[in-house]
Amino acid sequence: MMQHLWLYLHFPNLQLDALLQQNPESNIHTQAYVILDERTNQVCQLNHAAYQSGIRLSMGLGTAAMLNGDLQVIPYQREITQNRLSDIAQSLYLVTSDICFFNDNSLLLRVHNMLTLYGNLHAYWQVVQHQLSQQEVVFHYATGHSPLGAKLLANTAWDQITDNPNEIQKTIAGSALQDTDLTPKAVEKLQRVGIYTIQDLLKVPLADIAKRFDMEVATYIGKLTAQIPHPVQFFHPKKSFDRFIELLYDIENVQVLQAPLKQLLQGLEEFLKTRDLLTQTLVFILSQRDEKSIELNIHSQQGEYLAQSWAVLISLKLENIVLSAPVFAIRLIAKNTYIRTPEKNDLFAGKQGKLSRLQLISLLQAKLGEEAVFTPTLTNDYRPEQVIQSSIRPAKPIQTFQLYPLRPSFLLPSPQRLHEKVSIAYGPERIETGWWDPKPIIRDYFMARNQLGQWYWVFKTPQGDWYLHGVFS
Amino acid sequence: MHPTISYLKHKNLLWQASHTQPTGHGQHTGFKELDNALQGGFPEYGVIDIRSQIGIGELRLLLPSILTRQQQKPTELVTFIAPPLSINSEMLAEFGFALDQVMVVQPLLNKQVLWSTEQSLKSGCCHSVILWHASLSVTQVKRLQVASEKGQCLLFIVRQPQQQHISLPVTLGIRLSPSKVGIKAQITKRKGSWSNASFNIYMGAYWPELSQSEDSNVLTFPSRASRAG
Numbered sequence: 001m002m003q004h005l006w007l008y009l010h011f012p013n014l015q016l017d018a019l020l021q022q023n024p025e026s027n028i029h030t031q032a033y034v035i036l037d038e039r040t041n042q043v044c045q046l047n048h049a050a051y052q053s054g055i056r057l058s059m060g061l062g063t064a065a066m067l068n069g070d071l072q073v074i075p076y077q078r079e080i081t082q083n084r085l086s087d088i089a090q091s092l093y094l095v096t097s098d099i100c101f102f103n104d105n106s107l108l109l110r111v112h113n114m115l116t117l118y119g120n121l122h123a124y125w126q127v128v129q130h131q132l133s134q135q136e137v138v139f140h141y142a143t144g145h146s147p148l149g150a151k152l153l154a155n156t157a158w159d160q161i162t163d164n165p166n167e168i169q170k171t172i173a174g175s176a177l178q179d180t181d182l183t184p185k186a187v188e189k190l191q192r193v194g195i196y197t198i199q200d201l202l203k204v205p206l207a208d209i210a211k212r213f214d215m216e217v218a219t220y221i222g223k224l225t226a227q228i229p230h231p232v233q234f235f236h237p238k239k240s241f242d243r244f245i246e247l248l249y250d251i252e253n254v255q256v257l258q259a260p261l262k263q264l265l266q267g268l269e270e271f272l273k274t275r276d277l278l279t280q281t282l283v284f285i286l287s288q289r290d291e292k293s294i295e296l297n298i299h300s301q302q303g304e305y306l307a308q309s310w311a312v313l314i315s316l317k318l319e320n321i322v323l324s325a326p327v328f329a330i331r332l333i334a335k336n337t338y339i340r341t342p343e344k345n346d347l348f349a350g351k352q353g354k355l356s357r358l359q360l361i362s363l364l365q366a367k368l369g370e371e372a373v374f375t376p377t378l379t380n381d382y383r384p385e386q387v388i389q390s391s392i393r394p395a396k397p398i399q400t401f402q403l404y405p406l407r408p409s410f411l412l413p414s415p416q417r418l419h420e421k422v423s424i425a426y427g428p429e430r431i432e433t434g435w436w437d438p439k440p441i442i443r444d445y446f447m448a449r450n451q452l453g454q455w456y457w458v459f460k461t462p463q464g465d466w467y468l469h470g471v472f473s
Numbered sequence: 474m475h476p477t478i479s480y481l482k483h484k485n486l487l488w489q490a491s492h493t494q495p496t497g498h499g500q501h502t503g504f505k506e507l508d509n510a511l512q513g514g515f516p517e518y519g520v521i522d523i524r525s526q527i528g529i530g531e532l533r534l535l536l537p538s539i540l541t542r543q544q545q546k547p548t549e550l551v552t553f554i555a556p557p558l559s560i561n562s563e564m565l566a567e568f569g570f571a572l573d574q575v576m577v578v579q580p581l582l583n584k585q586v587l588w589s590t591e592q593s594l595k596s597g598c599c600h601s602v603i604l605w606h607a608s609l610s611v612t613q614v615k616r617l618q619v620a621s622e623k624g625q626c627l628l629f630i631v632r633q634p635q636q637q638h639i640s641l642p643v644t645l646g647i648r649l650s651p652s653k654v655g656i657k658a659q660i661t662k663r664k665g666s667w668s669n670a671s672f673n674i675y676m677g678a679y680w681p682e683l684s685q686s687e688d689s690n691v692l693t694f695p696s697r698a699s700r701a702g
Binding site for chain 2: 354355356357359360361363364367368369372373374375376377378384387403404405406407408409410411412413425426447449452453454455456470471472473
């Protein structure tokens with residue numbers, strides 16, 4: 001029988017790593033930073049500089065501040081950590097199938113069923129390690145024959161990959177009870193009867209543990225030794241892209257905003273590229289301090305995944321916005337994605353433009369607004385005002401219907417009273433229609449030429465009023 | 474030959490009268506008189522400056538050549554930028570244009586007009602751009618020239634005749650004035666050629682109703698119209 005093997009990945013500093021990734025040139029390397037859980041008022045993440053000055057996890061803020069006067073404190077945000085973890089899971093999903101979330105900062109991978117694909121544990125670990133190295137996060141890892149066993153070892157930063165049962169057994173046995181998931185109360189109870197390590201606890205039969213101590217201890221030991229099954233829920237990757245980044249410092253200038261946006265777009269590009277997807281709409285939510293957040297919708301007529309193409313559209317869009325307050329966080333959502341279909345370009349067409357027409361339309365619309373760029377279309381109506389329409393999206397070829405010759409090139413937005421002396425050259429052409437709706441017309445249209453030689457399209461109403469409606473340019 | 478002269482010739486700094494290239498490989502404009510005056514037709518790409526009042530047939534003069542370009546490059550767009558009034562799609566469709574290959578850009582701000590034009594020109598997905606714009610500087614026209622060469626796109630700039638009298642570095646300059654038979658044109662500027670006297674362009678072949686005989690504004694008989702053409 002194949003022995004079960006689990007790999008536990010523990011990410012102690014997810015929020016700090018996320019900050020560092022966004023601001024590569026910041027002072028996180030040298031300056032002591034801690035993430036403070038405001039509910040418990042305890043340090044929950046810290047960087048190396050903070051560790052050096054004596055700060056440890058679960059330390060109170062007061063003690064931490066005394067140990068290092070220059071300490072930078074950032075409140076813990078569960079959302080950031082979770083998002084970061086789900087990104088890591090997304091990227092690991094490309095190489096391993098069964099991933100499950102543990103707490104807010106750990107992942108559990110089921111290894112034994114992947115070994116058939118990768119051959120051996122070493123090859124598998126190399127692939128996983130490569131995937132993790134791209135994420136630029138600090139992590140501890142360990143393998144175990146039960147999820148909790150792997151977790152125990154990873155939390156003590158064992159950082160070893162092995163499928164040797166004896167070795168794993170030995171290390172687990174030597175672990176202190178404080179490192180386990182048991183509550184401090186239970187640990188204290190056990191210590192009173194002289195049980196300090198897992199080894200001591202394992203000597204006691206499971207039935208006796210259940211009798212003498214809580215059910216909790218028995219269940220834990222049962223799961224740790226894989227005597228009791230440990231059900232886990234596996235992760236299914238999201239179909240859409242939704243990423244939130246918290247900025248290290250507030251940004252007031254639109255230009256400075258480009259860098260974090262670019263980083264988000266890079267993430268989007270990777271997401272879409274690995275899935276061979278394209279998207280047409282991006283939503284950016286810029287959270288402003290003490291102000292309403294700005295929502296930016298960016299459309300591309302042609303589906304895009306490249307960060308570079310999106311960056312051009314976004315910088316055009318950003319030209320038109322004014323930040324009323326500093327931005328402290330950015331969220332990027334790409335809801336609708338679709339499978340990319342290759343473009344069919346004519347290889348022999350000679351000149352190949354840099355942009356496709358849809359890219360050009362998107363570019364113009366991003367700068368000028370959606371309404372400023374349109375394609376004229378036609379509707380089947382006799383009324384000149386009704387015939388012409390415009391659509392923002394390129395229209396499909398219209399159905400054929402009767403088109404009338406001798407129509408002017410330009411139409412006035414609405415007919416205007418004719419104040420000039422003109423000489424009629426052609427006409428009349430009577431248009432009498434629309435009696436069934438609120439805009440009926442009865443008009444006799446003429447082509448006329450004025451004193452300056454301009455060609456007009458004029459009409460006369462039954463009341464005898466003359467109007468100018470178009471110009472034959 | 475003197476070494477200085479040959480050096481200058483080699484550097485392409487010296488122009489000799491015999492070097493005037495016959496530019497007969499233009500694209501037919503659809504009007505015989507204009508083709509003759511341009512010795513072929515409109516250039517393949519570049520900036521054409523058209524100075525005309527509105528409503529005398531200035532757009533109709535361009536339509537046949539733009540239609541030809543659309544038929545030659547069916548995947549590319551013809552772009553109208555900042556037209557003074559709304560373009561009548563019925564007229565375009567009736568003349569034979571595929572409307573889904575037509576794009577109208579109507580920017581709100583004046584400075585966006587030239588930006589849109591440049592983007593359209595250099596995109597490589599437009600074969601012709603028609604721009605209505607009042608004031609242009611030499612540098613702006615040079616930029617548009619470069620963009621039109623990059624995208625192999627022909628740009629027509631239509632502007633009022635009274636605006637600006639400085640000479641712009643355009644490929645072709647035409648001044649238009651009203652005429653009963655169609656339109657009166659004068660080539661004001663053309664690369665590698667002299668400007669000549671103004672001439673009438675007969676438009677009766679396309680629009681018989683908008684073309685009258687010289688001396689009366691009575692509707693012409695078809696026989697007289699065909700003789701004039």
